[in-house]
Amino acid sequence: MTVTTSRRARLSLLHIAPSLVGLLAATVAWSSIGADGRYVLINLTIHNPGSVDIYKTFQTNDENLKRFNLTAEEMSNGNVHLNSHDEVDEIEVKGKKIPLHLDLKMELEGLTYSYLTIDNKTWSVRVGDFNNITLDDFEDDPNLVPENVTLDWSLIPAYNPNPANISLKSGVMEASIHLDNNTLLFQYLEGGVKVGKWVPILPYTGLHLRVINPHTRQLTFSKYYSTDYFMDKEFLENLQNLKNGRIAIVASFYDVTGHFESPVRDAIEEFGSFAVQHLKFRDLWAWVWQAGGATLAEGLVTNREGVETLPPPLYLSLQMPAVNATERFCKDWPTGGTWEKRKHFCDTYDGYGDLCSCDNPFSTNTATPKMETWREDIGILLVTGNRPQYLYRLLRQLLLQPGVNKTQIFVSIDGFHEEPVKLVEIFELKYLIHRPEGAGSPRISRHVRFALFKVLEVLDTDKFIVLEEDLLLSPDFYSGANWGVLGAVAPTPRLCLPPSSLAADWDYWMGTGLVRRGRELIIPEISRTVHAGLTGAHVNGFLIKRRFSNKPVTTDPNTRVNITGLRKELYEREILALVNKAELLNITDPYNYAFPRTPGKVYAVFIKMTREEDDAALKIVADVVTAKDVSQSLGTER
Template identity: 30%
Template sequence: MVWAGTLAVVVMVIVVVVRGEASVKWRNISRDRRFRPFDLETYERIQAAKERHIHLTLQVADTHVQLFINDVLPEWIMFLSQEAEGALTTLGSKWASRVTQGETWAWVGVLGGTTLGEAVTTRRREQYPSCNLLLDVFVAKTRESGSSRCAWYDVPGMQRQATFCEQYEGYGDLCACEQPFFPETRKLQKAITMHEKIPVVVVTATKPYYLYRLLRQLFTQAGAWQTDMLLVVDGAHQETLSLAGVLGVASLVHRPESVKRNRTNANIRFALQSVFRHFPAADKAILLEDDLLLSPDFLRFFHQVAPLLDRDPTVSCINAFNSNSFPDTAKDPRVLLRARSYPMYGWLASRAYATEITRNWVPEGTGDWDLWLTGERLRKGRDVVSPEVSRTFHAGSSGVHVNGFEQEIYFNRMIYNHDPEVTVGEVDLTVRAKYDELLHRALKTAQSLTPPSRDLCNMTWVPRNSPRPLAIYLYAEDSTDKYHTYEIFLMCFRTYDISTREIYRGVMRLRWGHSVVYLVGCPYSPFCVYSLEKKAYLPSVAELQRAGNFRDDWEMTQVTNNHRLARDPSRPSNLDLTNVLNSGKTQGSSRDA
């Protein structure tokens, strides 16, 4: 990397290693379409397959120098759009537009400058994927010739931010010479009504760019200057800690424990324990992870709904995120919903609940901390409250739980609130007794819909502008959905269909356009009493498969579809289609600038 302000010439070695992976059927990597009961072995197998795929997002900062390193897996080309391909070529890559499916590629260069190294391992006939790739690049770390200091670097009190910007790149307006972002912006935000102090704890590690994006949003929220913040860093990562110092956010370093999900579990527990130790007067706290985007009313939302934790002991926590917050299935940011869900993507917890769950934390090797909390031993019959329209947006694609494919198919389609002045509905109506009363009233007056016997996902049978609630009664014995009856409707509604976590007493509430739709599982739900025909929809295996195919085909319209293949040179030329290249390259060939 070329760092402005480095006087001495330092040699840095960059080693890029790309290993080949076995091919998998990529169209269905986000779910198992065999429609059988869930088992951990199947889940782990699918997760392993998903982790072999990437989603390529190319974002070039407008800074004057930046080193760009790209290394990819063999099937990356399927996810590469023409725009990204053109951008890589413009940056100086000679092979990005020529590499074919099953080949590994790596490129190192300086943005706006020279290609420092590029290599590709190509496939032999009958070989898939190509062999492993090792690329060594030596980069001299020197001051860029002609670089200049920003005028504000010499302003009294700005030395810490100036030093940070001379040492690190990629922070956009934090280091811009014109109209830079100053941490003091936090003090200029509007005040909001607060009945208590609720601190925010942010969990992070090695993604300081994500962290800056999140903290910048927090700093520009109404209520920002009224809100205490704490940063919990998983490991002593100097760049992350330096950023926290520049922004004036208190930070604690958590000594890493274990690896992967066990490490994440331990860091979440440490954050929950630390925030209440650090702010001993606080009765509640908000936990955030660094890969989120925030609605402009994020803090305002939580301060409006916080009293619910005091009034209703059947609520465990309050989420900012709802899994059904999609364009077709969510509309009203004022509405609050209950579900037997779990904490996720920005959530509010009381001191008592945090203490309870950290004392009964997920044992190492058991699974993820959030799924652990759904077990009835810890759930204790309590529900999670969330808004119909989310107040956070998941915007990361390289975490432990969400890969690039899931990010593209699910999370990138979600909506979140953009109105800074939303007043949520009457909070007391979300107390369990009142909520049940309203649900009884809605289903008593609802129009019952009979699903068609074929082509369920032809959604013309569901009105989009019904003045009455709509009810669909489906067969379910419990919330596990072992007959896939909830799942088939979630697929057809094009919402989150991987789990039934947004279910409440056997009922899932969705929008379809401007209509409110209730999916009622019978005989599981006590609300089945409003089914006039006393019949429940149970899909056939054939209909499940048709719905799965519908969902798969629709998903493929949401992602890049780039099947660039290498043609065997011995084959006739009439196979030379527009998306097929004649691969005459040598196995393991490379090109250095």
């Protein structure tokens, strides 16, 4: 059988079939074979929580079946489950629970999982190979040795006062930005563009942003925004978080209007842009703006005939305004310690909002008191790459969470990237740098492997939360996790994660039966996090809109999670009450179904699953519900 474990890879289970065994009569319910009896075969399907089902064949005497008034077929269709010791204690047939003992440890350890590699080969591992693994087995693993780096915190000298020239070109085929003789952007499309009623979106169509520190004339921010969902919101957020006085230079390429929505246009107009409200398909736009100030220069070339024409390029040139040397640094900031590092950081990089604010800088030593119901400090592992603005957004939210202890945060950075490393230094957090292995999904998986090993060494905790930097957190995220550890036991970590050649994602790997070994994955009905990154290995604007844009997450700072209602008796009582009053929906075409939205009413969808492939129906309904933002109760029957 095959089970999907990655967006591009398949997992095949090679089931080592058990040999035909004799009578397994370890309980008093089954007698030995009598002289007058005959052998019959029993073919059992044993349900294995958190993994694939196990198929077991054995012989018994038909007299044993007659004692319980059962046929071999009825026995073979019985309901059998593994217990926590990989044993079978009983079988349920026709409502009867009959003692039956089967020890399947050897068969389970013989199971072999095979994964597809990036070069279309296979990598296999036996379940038995996962036993008795300790951290000491990886003591000499060279891939667990972090990179050593040296950071330079010296300030860049101020540039001479001579005027600098900025020149831009925005076109259908080309976009460029120059500062004197330095090329900050050069985007060129070779070949022609076919003109007709249907014009394909070209690669890299959208906006380019370059930001300059006028005191040093160094590039402090560089980003491309594709013509995709939510690109306009991220563009606006980056503009809003620029340090006052910075020179922001914008050049469009081919077309920028695909998903440039009205609220963003209104906000950019408030900054001083006249052209943003008039942009239409394939219009050309160039804009130079001083953050916190006014527009310095702007140009617009309209495309009069729509899809039928290609407008001529737009050229724009200007001189950078003179600056006051006393305005380079914040006068009222403290001196010494991490403030000197922050001074360097905010002079060198951009897009950090109140981290670099002169009037009200964000405190990196923020500590919010713990709640009365506090149980323990839980470690936090942040895995990050080179997306420092996302990382700051997450760190800022994390440090405002009630009860978060800075000493219990560990940041693992994939590869040496100076900007995120210096950001973590400013926050005085523990961190290590992973030497990158592989590319794409394998690279991410290997980084997580490194991070999981290192967090156990760095933090003084036996429980920890894993976060990626492109998340938003609800105000009760950490307190909710604290409630969730009630009665939890930290399992022995299984860190024989797959090699860098394996085309699988780490989170899918962690969810396989090979790793879970019967443990449950608990998923909250309403998540306390939401994905909020447009750049990454597996995301784009369309996916964000379809999968994440409708996810509810609270922003109320006074929200406090209370999971007392999840106690078994209370939870089952509430679920039963909801099901009893629910109106059953009969859906034949989910993509064209008008889901009701009556306030206060409860609706239910039941999906009958009789075989593994039936989970496709659940995925379709979940996909439709997510896309249409329908808030209803979903039930499954199996």
